[in-house]
Structure formats: C-alpha cells, structure tokens
Amino acid sequence: MSVFTTEHRPGAPGRPAVVFMSALFAGSWIWDAPMAAVAEQGWPVLRTKEPICGVDRRVAGSIERLGDELLAACDEAGETANGVVVCANSLGGLVAIDLAARYPERVRGIVVSGAPGLTADPDVGLSMDRRGSVSLNDEFRDLMLSALFYGDPLFTEEQIRLTADLLSTGEAMVAMARSLRATRSYQVAASLGKVDCPSLFVWGQDDQMTPIDAWQELVPTFERTQMVPVAECGHIPMVERPDVYDAELLAFLDRVSR
Numbered sequence: 001m002s003v004f005t006t007e008h009r010p011g012a013p014g015r016p017a018v019v020f021m022s023a024l025f026a027g028s029w030i031w032d033a034p035m036a037a038v039a040e041q042g043w044p045v046l047r048t049k050e051p052i053c054g055v056d057r058r059v060a061g062s063i064e065r066l067g068d069e070l071l072a073a074c075d076e077a078g079e080t081a082n083g084v085v086v087c088a089n090s091l092g093g094l095v096a097i098d099l100a101a102r103y104p105e106r107v108r109g110i111v112v113s114g115a116p117g118l119t120a121d122p123d124v125g126l127s128m129d130r131r132g133s134v135s136l137n138d139e140f141r142d143l144m145l146s147a148l149f150y151g152d153p154l155f156t157e158e159q160i161r162l163t164a165d166l167l168s169t170g171e172a173m174v175a176m177a178r179s180l181r182a183t184r185s186y187q188v189a190a191s192l193g194k195v196d197c198p199s200l201f202v203w204g205q206d207d208q209m210t211p212i213d214a215w216q217e218l219v220p221t222f223e224r225t226q227m228v229p230v231a232e233c234g235h236i237p238m239v240e241r242p243d244v245y246d247a248e249l250l251a252f253l254d255r256v257s258r
Contacts, residue, residue: 002073003055004048011044015257016108017079018249020047021070023090023114024179025163026155026236027051030089033242034249041250046077052091053176054166061178063186066092067099071106083108085256087249089236090114090210091179094186101194109198109256111249114207114235116183118214150206150234192222199225200252202245204233226252 007028011017018038020031028049039045048070052060059065074084085108088096093115100107141160145153155163166172192199201219203212212229219227230237230244238245 002069002076003059004050004069004073006046006048006073006077008046008077008079009039009044011039012042014082015043016083016085017044017046017074017077018253019070019074019079019084019086020045021086021088021092021095022048022051023088023092023236024052024176025167026089026159027054027162029159030236030239031087034087034238034246037242037246037250038253041253043253044079046074046079048073051163051166052179053172055175057171057175057178060175061182063094063098063182064102066095067102070095071099071103080106085109085111085253087111088113088115089238091116091183094183094188097188097191097195097199098186100197100199101191104196107197109200109252110195111200111202111252113202113237113245114204114210115188115215116210117186117188118218119211121180121184147208148235149240150204150232151240154236154239189218192218192225195222195224197224198252198256200248201225201227202237202248203227203229204235204237204240205229205231206233207235209235 020035022028028047031047035045035047059069083106086096086099093112094117096110096112100110205212216227219225228248230241233241
C-alpha cells in the first residue's frame, strides 16, 4: 500500500485523473477550491491527505520515492488507464516534474507552483533542539505566514494548529530535514529537459519562499511549457488566488484532453 491516504472522486470515463499532492507542511486543505472546481467539470480527482513531512522519513527524503508512492496511490484508487495530470505545490512541484520525466507514458500533464530547487532556503526562524523537534515560537509562526502569503494569512487557526502539532514530533522534523536536503541536490533543469508533456507553472509574483525570477528565466527555455505569474500572490496561489488558479487549471485540462 502507498504511504499516502487519499480522497478520490471518480469522473467522466476516458479522462485522465487530476491528482493533487500535498505540500511539505500543508495538508490536503490547500486543494479545496481547485478540487471542487475540477470535480464539478466531471474530471476524476484524487488528493493526498498527509503533508510530505507526515509520511515515512525514508520516503519523504527522496523525490523519486515520493513520486512512486503517489502513483501507487493512483493505482490503488483505480486511476491508471487514462494517465494522470499532477498538480503540486512547493516540494510536491519537484515530485511532479520528476514523475513527468521518468514516466512519460503515465503523466499527461503537470501543474507546478512554488517549487524549490533554484534558490536558497528562506529564513523563517526555524530552529531545532537536540531531539529533533522544532521550536514553534511566535517568531517562527509570524515569519512563516508572512513568507507564505502576500496579503493577510489565509490559514485557519485549526490548520495552523494541525501543522504545529505535526512539527512538534521528532519523526516529522527528521522527515522535513531529509526532504529539504533532497531539494537542494535535485537537478531541476536536467529533469525539465526530459519532460515531454504539457507543463503549466502558476507562480505568485510575490512568492518569498521560492521567488519567481529564476523560474521565469528557466521555464520558457523548454518546449510545451507555460508560465503564469499571479499578481499580488505569495507561495500558495491555489489558496490566495483561487480564482486565477482554477481558471488556468481548467483551461490547461481542456488543452491536455485535446
């Protein structure tokens, strides 16, 4: 069985499944708006529930193993015949790119936002004690939220609490550390050069976690890619600007299906 648990809604026959992958910290809630919009149009949809740092550390520390586990979750849901379109944010964006490069026969398209790998890690006041747990002080909370959003923070107190509870465990912190190490060594340009499927990059122009500039330079150098900068938006466009994200995603799915 896959390390991911999922929410799955079947759709119209013959269509690829639209697969939403959780980010490093955030769970499935970041996909509420696009998942509803896509399901309403009759697309099969599946999303992972756990944040990446909430799965086994050996999986979380490998871009390739995360991708394989995501495809295993699709197989378990019966979404195999028509391929998948992978939508992913943050670390999940590298997983989407890697899957498209390694499994061109299965991945029909990718939609990437806020992926790391081209810029240094931001300073969000994160500190770890000798047991591996994180110090969740007010500085960390404020710096993290301001780095994630252009405007007011849009996570609920319950979502923030769930993230804090997860990060208070040593297992999650080890998984996070391994995940971050994997992003620093991942060869983004080399993998993009192997991607043949249509690729959409929807990026907040004010993303402080993974600034857009380096991606805006790199993405257009590859065929079948589209870069969509989103004004007045930070690291999570599907949450901060769901109107733009959903419209771009639905238009992309129409192009992929044709």
